[in-house]
Amino acid sequence: MKTNSIIMLTGALFFASCTTQKMNNSLNYPETKKVEHTDEYFGTKVQDPYRWLEDDMAEDTKDWVQREVAFTNNYLANIPFREELRSQLKDIWNYEKIGAPFKEGAFTYFYKNDGLQAQSVLYRTDKNGKTEIFLDPNKFSEKGTTSLAGVSFNKNGNLVAYRISEGGSDWNKIIIMNALTKEIIDETIVDVKFSGTSWLGDEGFYYSSYDKPKGSELSAKTDTHKVYFHKLGTKQSADRLIIGGEDFKRRYMGIGVSDDERFEILSASEATNGNELYIKDLKNKTDFIPVQKGYDFNTDFVDSKGDYIYALTDKNAPNMRLVKFNINNPNVWTDVIPETENVLSVSTGGGYIFARYMKDAVTSMKQFDYDGKLIRTIDLPGIGTAAGFGGKEKEKDLYFSFTNYITPGTIYKFNADTGKSEVYQKPNVKFNPENYVSEQVFYTSKDGTKIPMMINYKKGTKLDGKNPT
Template sequence: MTKTELLSGAHKGAFLGLCMLMGVLSPATVRAEMTTQNTIAAEASDPRQYLEEVEGEKALDWVRAQNDRTLTQLMKDPRFEKNREAVLKIVEAKDRIASPGFAKGGKVDNFWQDTDHVRGIWRRTDWSAYAADKPVWETILDIDALSKAEDKNWVYKGSNCLPPDETRCLISLSNGGKDAVTVREYDTVTKSFVNGGFDLPEGKQVVVWKDKDTLYVSREWTPGEVTPSGYAYVTRELKRGQKLDDAKEIFRGDAADMMAYRSVLRDIDGNYVMDMQTRRPSFFEVIDQFITSDGPVSFPLPLTSEMSAYYEGQAVYSLKDDWTSAKGTKFTSGSVIAFDLKAGLKDPKNIEPVAVFTPDAHQSVEGIAQTKNHIVLQLLSNVTGEVRSYSYKGGAWSYKAIKLPENATLSVSSADDDSDKIFAYSTGFIQPSTLYRADAGTGEAEKIKSSPARFNAEGLKVDQRWATSKDGTKVPYFVVARQDTKLDGNTPTLLYAYGGFEIAMTPSYSGGMGKLWLENGGAYVLANIRGGGEFGPQWHEAGLKTNRQRIFDDFQAVAEDIIAAKLTSPRRLGIMGGSNGGLLMGVQLTQRPDLWNAVVIQVPLLDMMRYHTLLAGASWMGEYGDPADPVEGAFLKSISPYHNLKTGVKYPEPLFVTSTKDDRVHPGHARKMAAKMQEMGLPFLYYENIDGGHAAAANLRETAKRNAIEYTYLMQKLMDK
């Protein structure tokens, strides 16, 4: 939309670079990923290497054959079409909450998809009409109409509008859902792309407005001139009307970085403050430099700290490690700190921040937003949400709690630069999402809309429980089940987790899961294992690199706990996870095949000896480790699902789900693992969506189909006799 809706790395222009962290690789680099020499060398040890050729004819022939086999098996089940129709009805329902974003002039923006708008429309209405539930929507951009006119499968990836007027926007469009995007200048007044305006060809690129006639563009300017992660590290200044080749280079990071880019720091009114340039040596490390008249200035903060806001002249940072200032003040990991930016730039080595927020052992900061006069912290405490509004006056920080529902998952979806209003959602496993408009100044919140129930939750209850992991750590998890569930080990149960990158898993309402699973007598379990962000940076760091077995042990401990409680049994227990969670699923398949009867492995990493050579994989070495390092490489090989399939072991039949258009986690992971199982005579199902990107679905119809595939499989494995 037209506003920065949730700050997690830096304010305004600087944040744009961070929010595009996963998107800086061009198709040329993807095609060049495997040179002929490397392919030949790799195939000498791995005959399935050809499956890494994303759109290679031989690879796609294999994919089509597996898709046909899987769909034939699942679609003949009468539940498949019922499941697909049920999910499609939910995701295309016209009584869904139209998720709002603040726009200029008291307007509300929304991106909407339904039966008539498969790819979606960016639309706008008045706040008063939206609040009265009688909006007359004005279409800003119709992605379906654009796709038809240009004969493209465009997927809308958002807009970046130039403040303060925000009428000129950079629209990001993806072919089929890839992270790589084309970027075009759009006029929201004339509702048309600007004739002769900025138009950047496809690539994973960071694009930031400097002013109305200038962009900072970080991309692959010269073929192959990218970091080992495949990300850009060279920024050029592009003037209006200028050819890309004529753009002037203004910043070059280190070729060994994960990525690097130039951005712009603005105040809350959209006024230019200064340029910033950022190097990210690894996924979790940041080196920011503020460009002053005397040259670049950096602050002596831990490399893991992130600038989160620029507020009332204060630079607000989130700490991921303990840190002691030059004067001896100690700040703990997970804290939010702030200091006067102007003063700090004059004497950067001696900055003396103050703590805005210091977490306890079970708290974490999920996000930071900013209104006209406040910053807003979205917190977790024992995996329960809280939202606080902070103010800085007279050299001191104070806060008030926003009056939102207790014992719920809370999320700030949009904050207004022109007022102190925020939009926030409250939700839970059996509580449909409710939208509130709150005032960061008063702390008051008003209920605006509630989503209708999508499944029958009568008789369901939610419990939070704790399992004891192998090393004695207490691991929380949630169980959603019927109150009258018999503890005889016979309840079909789906266990989900992620466990990585400091991403917290919180209770949320899923109409599809509720309709297809809970309504049919299944139980759902969400595990808050280490590696996530539920309890802050330390909970995440406990499972980094060679400590990752702790994450896998946590997951197994939760499974064993619900089995011991006789909620379920290995015969009735299935597991699901995607991306990093897909790695988790692959490890569980190979480490504990005795615990599960169904394993859904979504857009996964599975070959942990080559993950760093595929697409964005090298950027994740800070999370997983370096396969070339003797110690880290030995550990990775010991847990790599692709390398740990063994003959003579009875594995449950897994379902692999991925996408050809996923240019973040290479589809070769799922392809090669499934092909290896095929050669070993092991049962498996496999579905690869030709479109969809890392979400494995580019539109709502594809989402419904993917859900039908997954839940029909789970029903067959766990609910049937």
Template sequence: MPRTLKVVTIPPPPATPRSDVVDIVHGERITDPYRWLEDDRSDRVKDWTDRQNARTRAALDRLPERRFLAARLRELLSVGLLSTPRPIAGRIFHTRREGEQKQAVLYVRDGVSDPDRALVDPNALDPAGLTTLDWYYPSQDARYVAYGLSHGGDELSTLRVIEVATGRDAGERISHTQRSTVAWVEGGFYYSFHPAPGAVPAGDENYHRRVAFHRLGADPARDLVVFGEDRAKEDINTVVVSPDGRWVLFSAWIGWVRTDVYLHDREHPERGLVTVMEGEDAVADGAPDRGRIWLRTNLDAPNYRIVSAPCERPGMDAWETVIAEGEHVIEGFDTTRERLAVLRLAGATSRLATYDRTGREQREIALPSLGAIELVQGDADADLVGYTFQTFTQPPIAFIANVRTGESTELVRLRAPDGLDPSRITVEQTTYRSHDRTEVTMFLVHRSDVRPTGDVPTLLTGYGGFNVSRTPLYSAGAAAWVESGGLFALPNLRGGGEYGERWHRAGMLGNKQNVFEDFHRAAETLVANGWTEARRLAISGGSNGGLLVGAALTQRPELFAAVVCAVPLLDMLRYQNFRIARFWIPEYGSAEDPEQMRWLRAYSPYHNVRPGTRYPPVLFTTAEGDTRVDPMHARKMAALLQAQEDPNAIVLLRVDRDAGHGIGKPLDKQVEDFADQYAFLASLTGLAVNETAMLARR
């Protein structure tokens, strides 16, 4: 019987030979039938990928839902992107993408009420839209900006410098600065970088992150490495400098659970590095300012506290708690001239307040509604702090707040998409019990006229890892789903940061199964509470969320009608051998360790596909330019599921070219990718995607 996706007959999958490589891992025989699909440089894999893409296009392009969704998603995505504004030395910087722009542009204005001026425009540099602005760092006097550009979504940035007043390119070019941090001082800057290919063993150029100092106009090849040479290759080394340029703070991140922090006095280099925190099972982040070091830390405070100490004596024995740990997680903070701006999470929604530098005189900054702020950026020499606010249905709005008065001024508001009426959308937050009776919160988003009939097409998504908090951020896909009459559900799974470090650790390493159980129980709760049923329930997730839905697919296949598994990790016994994945060993563990191999083997989706099991239809998506998660995960898992004996199984693989993990993906590619994903899910859950739904232009 031919496979069909709604009214579309799907061609059979291309032939995929088995190689059945066998590894003996800590005494256990592990068979890997599709090891050959790891070699993405081989013509054999490229040809196989082309045939998979052709098959996927034959299926998805003919879905009637796709045309409507592509048009609507273009409207919803065209509102753009907006970063947190950075006030510094009287100027304000932010990035923004609007309308049909393919990439975000860096803007600067000379004051809160002054007009924006485009400073770095990747669209002008590359009309194809494949060049991305990855990051930027203004100098302390706002005279220069260091920024990183990459191509095709690979995030392999080249550092450049531009003069703010004139827009003149300063001629600096420093390669291998992916995900860099830059800290300016008079005449130059510190920056983090990776080694050039060939300078270290093959593959290790993804690691060995170091910090060097560059003087403007000098040859980067002669830059002096100042931090990280003696650190483990997996450490993520960063740098920040006090506004006066005297004190340099170096941090070495060991995964997302530990940091070692050191301080350097540029006026007394003979003192060397002074230890701020080292060897503790905790993290700390912050900066030196006005002769003191300011840190947010979860040391002895799972919900975080803010501490301070004199730069002359920055060690833990001198720390003073300025903002004590409380009921709500301190998500971030920054300093201004006289006050601290502190961002908290309460029930996975944001609260913003300011304090004087002793932790007193609390002043709340009023927010438009319940929603999300990702971070705050303060001007250390003024009274201004920048933040961006958004909700599931409200695109981001950038504000500048005066921390003395608590008053906020709207800086930039992205245009609301035509036809999206937030007053007709209901956002609820419910609580359910997981398998071990732990209470988990979950956002439910739906049209106000949609009721729990037991038959609502539902999309459940999640993340659950790396201390990442899932908050009410604007989502074009969620908006398209909800306005068509569906239910969008987002649980705050363990492994995330919504409820502090205990919550994070309850979903990492040997506790990772808790994340999957939280997700399964979320699905069961949606059914039990009368919202939906298995044949109407879809799941989607990307990256670590791709691992999440991959585990759900293999552990509870009967619960779901359809799965979208994007840029996923799926072979958890070999993941650490590819791209930058060794950075993630503190979060997941590694099969190199016998105990860790045991729990990874227990949930690794690629190793838990069971012959004779009926799996729900699944669309795997990945990208050849992904420098984070190797596409081999999606290729191997797709091949394994396509080889199962179920004649009605639907397993599609979509592999993007000139794209990466998702960061910097141009608008056109976003529309095509999301249209494929949501059309696939809508067709299998019965979501009514047509002009009679809310997708029609109003």
């Protein structure tokens, strides 16, 4: 962004703030009625005069929303410099954005946005280098209100199940397609909520949902999740209930299948933090084996090698640790990557484990083998944020994205055996990052804590304390 753009934007925001303060005294806001409503919580009475607004199906609620939207749009339309700001920001943000590629079957897939598309488009490239659009969510509906909620391929990459959300709803549909021909091959699965899709060979996949609520889908309570298995070529009405209901009542549940297709992993929870973990050994035809009960900790399946399961957990490790255990003795956990002072997240690919740490507000990456031996600390392109380093076990070329305050999201190809990386795809932007500097410094606070700070400036700027920030 040019210096005069920054000055203009700052001045505009200041002017808007002052103008808003003056206008607040004269604006006639839409009237919001109050009603007599009181709730009692643990002996304390709490008045709630706006309780009527919680009924999203009521006509007076719809009327109130429409009046509020009209009022807001009218106010914004009268800001004299709004279009100029919009034009500048549009020009700055209008550059190509590309996601890290991933391989499925004979194709390499990646998401790309031309800069101003409402949703990123999923492309794929074959072994001959031919690239084509695979899924374009912008064309799912005439008004562009249907979005792509998730994509899941089977192990061979010839089948895909993708979820769509219509009008921003949490209630999704699953569309099943032959990934090679892009032909829809089965009936659409409907009324799916808070679910992924996990394939079991070419037979079918697991998904999760609730019983469809009566009344409003937006505000009705859904608290009993159920996991189903959909077999290809059958009707949804014939889908088999795997687990869930009154005999195993949980608010959230999902089943995944390990890459070697030996294990089914069931994660269940009652809130967004803390989960139970159960694992079924398909080879030995066991029932679900409890690995962790209760909701005091988060423990997530990462990978499996033979009889051993690898899991990321915060049990006795608030900053997370990677552990492994034998499926025949799931109560004995051994550290693979112990907890450190920095929070850990992991990915796998190329036969290795990649540990991602957020250290002093920037990314640090380390590579380990499955015994927890450090292979290398990965050299990143600079000080910033990196993500990726995931892929199939036999794929030695992995991909990651890197960005910081002067570097737009750039994709790198990383060789898991050599540790070498190179630029894979770089977006075209309307400024030269080489003209700028992004460096990290530390400021010592009053109590001695060192606070990390990023300072970004044009090369040649004299750092004498007199520059506007």
